[in-house]
Amino acid sequence: MDAADFAISPLIEPRVEEGSKDRTMVLNMGPQHPSTHGVLRLVLEIDGETVLRLVPDIGFLHTGIEKTCEAKFYQQVVPLTDRIDYLSPMSNNLCYCLAVEKLLQLEIPPRAQWLRVLLNELTRLQSHLVWLGTHAMDIGALTLFLYTFREREEILKIFEDVSGQRMMGSYFRVGGIALEPPVNFHERVQNLLKMMPERIDEYENLLNGNPIWMSRLKGVGYLSAADAIALGVTGPPLRASGVDWDLRRDMPYSSYEKFQFKVPVSDVGDVWTRYLLRVEEMRESVKICQQALDGMPQGPLKANAPKVVLPDREKMKTQMESLIYHFKIVTEGFAVPAGQVYQAIESPRGEMGYFVVSDGTAKPYRVHMRNPTFASLQALETMCVGRLLADVVAVIGSIDIVLGEIDR
Amino acid sequence: MDAPNERDAVLQAHAQNHAIAALLAVKPACIVNARFDCGELTLWIARDDIRPVCRTLQKAGYNFLVDVTCVDWYPSEPRFQVTYHLLSHSLKQRLRLCVMVDSLDTEVASITPEWPSANFYEREVWDLFGVRFGGHPNLRRIMLPDEWEGHPLRKDYPVEGYR
Structure with missing residues (x-):
């Protein structure tokens, strides 16, 4: 051709x-x-x-992940989900695992749920840090990028500690969590959480009073609540348009109902408000992390489902039965009862959903991802038309776009 | 999918559900099948009724269209299951609608007049499954180049593509 x-x-x-x-x-x-x-x-x-x-x-990054999922065992899909939204891999892991667990009707131990919440909020923090740094850089405030990436690095080090990888951790598994977190995990997260509020103040000091930052953001990219709903916008842009909707609070998953946090909402609907809300969300995430850390229950990290969850290494080497299960899961996967489920979570960018269809075999019949920025991208025209060309850059930044999840 | 039709039993058990009540009040025949599984309600809608059904549900409080996607049940017929996920912010409820589409006549009415957000979702379904949406304002491929042949998410399309 x-x-x-x-x-x-x-x-x-x-x-x-x-x-x-x-x-x-x-x-x-x-x-x-x-x-x-x-x-x-x-x-x-x-x-x-x-x-x-x-x-x-769009479509320049389309890799056909949904098609690839159909050729993999259920547990082999987890690493693929990391690569959809490379700024919030843990949210994708969680959403996929919750969907499959719903099909399997697995009960996840409380400690695993709390650890999932903790890591998801850390993911939200690091995703918002990347957003803040790059958004400010788009506008011309280059300095902030260096500050936000300093803290993001700390969070990525924690991810590396728990999963062995900085970004594509695949740390969550169907039925729980892959590994015990390392011994100094608690201490490292605590140090980070102690430092974060001060650092968020620092970012705000750098930006809030800056006349250029304010004039580039205020009143730009207005989106009304009705338009936001009609165009499928979710997450911080939806809340900035005055719709009080957060899945963590309104349709809780993974024990979010046990945490106390505020959902910042405003009805101004411009880029400036989206910036303020995301920064506020970061502060709330720090609080959720602190609650998760303080109230972490004791107990196992994996569900009691030997046919689904890989046995511990030690057991596999000493017990015949565990060895058989291990062999069967690795070679044949695990069969999931036929059915269709849709599971949604509040990712840093909005409602992320996994639609998983099972035909009763060990490979998913269909996995579909509903990605927040794919929908939000449709609102771009509404937000930009009639405005200046330079505002387009500010508006793209404000919907926190990740092309990996748009194109899949 | 070959499954027993549980329509009447499900509709009876969930008579309180706003969506079911609203649809039964307007046109009971539009619900072809229904299932309640894993805590999720799924309604199969007659193909020609999808737009009026969406309008009715919008009035019943299901204000947000979350997603439109498709499942290919090749080789059984009707082959395509076009799937709509709706959400109600006020009721805090989700609802799944399915429309079964034949492989010889793959056309469903577009619901972009009801929810403009369906624009991209329906383009994606057209691109990857080859299901047409009648009345769509701009039914072009969205992920793949315009010249692409075939619809990759169909089950008879090889995972590695044609070489």
Whole structure:
């Protein structure tokens, strides 16, 4: 096939303005553009500096993960879920595991649930840190990036401690958690949590009073509550538009109902509000982590389901039965009762959902991911039309876009 | 999927459910099948009724369209199960709607007039499954290049692709 066969289509054509000899201009932005946070291509029709239309073109990162899932055993899908949203791998792990556990009707021990909550909130923290750093960098406040990545590094070190990997941990398994956390885990998380509130103040000191930051963000990218719901927006942008909805509180999963936290809401609906809410969310995440750490129950980390959960290494080497189960799970996987489930969690970016269909075999018949920013991307045009071209960059940052999960 | 039709039993057991009450009041025949499994309610809707059903449910409080996707039950017919996930913020309830589509006549009415967010979801289903959505404003491929042949998430499409 020729290269010309795969030439990128122009999507929109320039138009002649009524009653004038001028034509509008079509501007291509991306896919290789630093402020599109990956490989997002936007085709913009502009009149001077005003955006008239905006068409997102996605799919540059499409790897067919949903198709790949159908060829893997249930436990082999976990590492794939990491790679969907590379900024919040643990949220993906959790959501997938919860969906399969729902099909299996597994009871997860409290300690595993609490550890999942703790790690998920740390994931939210580190994801918001990346967002804050890159969002500020898009606007031109380069310094903040260095500060947020300093703290993010600490969180990634904790992830490395527990799972052996900084980012793609695959630490959660169907039926519990893969490994015991290391001995100094409690202490490291405690140190981080002690430091975080002060550091969040530091970011706010750097940004809040900054006149450039304020004028670039305030009143930009307005989205009404009705539009947000109609366009499928979830997470912080939805709450910034005045819809008081957080799955952690309203449809709790993994013991979230046992934690006390506030859900910041505002009805201003601009980029500035989304920034404020996310920073507030980071403070709440720190509180949830502290509660999880202080109240961590004792007990096992894996469900009592020998046909699903791999046995401990020690048992596998000393007990015949465990060895058989180990062999069977690794070679044949585990069969999941036929059925369809949809499990959603509040990921750092909004409602992440896994729709898992089982036909009773050891491989999922269908795994579908509902990703928050795939939906939020549709609201981009509504937020940008009629505004200046430079605002598009601020708006993209404010929906915290991750192309890995949009394209899958 | 070959499963016993539990429609009447499920509808009776969940008569209090807002969605079921609203649909039974308007047009009981639109619910073809129903199931309650793992705490989730699924309603199979007659293909031609999906838009009116969505409108009715929107009025009944199911204000948010979470997702539209599809399952390919190849080689059984009807082959495609177009799946809609709805959410009600006020009731704190989820609902799944399914529409079964034949492989020879793969067209469902688009629900973009009810929920504009269906735009991308339906494009994705068209792209990866080849199910058409009638009345969709812009039914182009979304993930794959426009020139791509075939619909990769169909079960008769090899995992490694055609080489």
